[in-house]
Amino acid sequence: MVTDPLAATPDIARVRQQTGTIKDSVGYRVFRVVNAFVLVAIAVVTLYPFVNLFAKAFSSEGFIAAGEVNLVPRGFNLETFQVVLGDPLFWTNYKNTVVYTVVGTVIAMALTATYAYAISRRQLKGRSFFIGIAVFTMFFGGGLIPNYILVANVLGLRNTMWAVVLPGAISVFNLLVMKSFFENFPAELEEAAAIDGLSTYGIFGRIVLPLSKAVLATMTLFYAVGIWNSWFTAFLYLDQKELFPVTVYLRNLIAAATGTEAVTGGAGGDTVQIGANIQSVTMLLTVLPIVCLYPFVQKYFVSGVMLGSVKG
Incomplete structure (x- = not known):
């Protein structure tokens, strides 16, 4: 055989x-x-x-200024790290960044997911209108001054956490990606859940969200990275140093070091040392948490974007 x-x-x-x-x-x-x-x-x-x-x-001023630092530290030093990490204000601002990122991401994901699910339902009355409103904001905005007046004067959010986390709570790009994902969701599962007696909120919370981990993890990463790296919004609406995120603290530190170095010229000592590699230290401290977070959501990243961007 x-x-x-x-x-x-x-x-x-x-x-x-x-x-x-x-x-x-x-x-x-x-x-x-x-x-x-x-x-x-x-x-x-x-x-x-x-x-x-x-x-x-981790290199010293002389080697950096001479352009001799490429892949390996030269003149190993921890002076700048000691200056930055020894400041209590740094840790206060770092805590603020963590709080802003967590709260802002939770709010953004709640608003984006519910909005995207609603406009993905073809039976929704006025669906085209609500989609049009979101798309309109991608191309037209009020501008910096009207936004500042709205947030600071009309809403009274100046010098509060909400001035940082609310204005950018919904990204239209993320909204459209998630909407496309929900549109491709099997309708049979929702119909079966409705027959079993689940309401619209029950279907969304108990059926749709648990099966949408890939796109939810991807959007969470997008929002968290955006809020973590943002500094201009806080710089615009916050005046109290105790409310600054760490990005504003590091921005001010870079500006102060650069200005001091320009005034003192070739003066030796700690000031020149800090002015030389402060940018590298501050960027390393800022990007390190995101780099550590990324491996945990990387497995969802590609699949989440592809699932939400390809319409079957």
């Missing part, structure tokens, strides 16, 4: 006997080599700035 039907074909049997396996074509082998080279080049170009940033953060 012949277990492999292809083996009964004389031509197939002859090819298998002579070659053993089907060889890749020359064009495909060339493609694989070029593709590997391109990917390695992209990885090197992407990683080099981070490695260089790390090296400069």
Whole structure:
């Protein structure tokens, strides 16, 4: 008895006997080599700035000024880290950043998910109107001065956490990606849940959200990174140093170090040391938490974007 039907074909049997396996074509082998080279080049170009940033953060002024720091620290020092980390205001502002990021991300995800789910339902009355309102804000805005008057004077949010987390609570891009994902959600599951007696809120909370982990994790990462790195909104609406996020603290530290260095010129000592590598230290301290967070959501990242951007 012949277990492999292809083996009964004389031509197939002859090819298998002579070659053993089907060889890749020359064009495909060339493609694989070029593709590997391109990917390695992209990885090197992407990683080099981070490695260089790390090296400069632990290097001394003289080697940085001479342009001798590339991938390995030269003249190892922790002086700038001691200055920044030894300031109690730094830790207060760092705590503010964590609070702003957590609260802002929770609010943004709640508003974006509910809005996206609502406009993804084709039976919603006025669906086109609500979609149009969201898309309109992508192309037209009131401008900086009207926004400032609205937030600071009309709403009275100046010098409060809400001035940082509320104005950008909904990203229209994230909203449209999540809407597209919900539109592709199997309608049969929702119909079955409705037959079992679940309300619209029950279907959304107990059926839709648990099955949307990929897109939710992706949008959470987008919002968290955006709020964590934001400094201009806080710089605009906050006057009290105790309310600043760490990005504003580091921005002011860079500005002060640069200005002091420009005035004192070649004066030696701690000031010149701080002025030389303060940018590397501050950027390293700012980006480190996000870099540590990313591996935990990376597995959802690609699938979440693709699921929300491809309409089946």
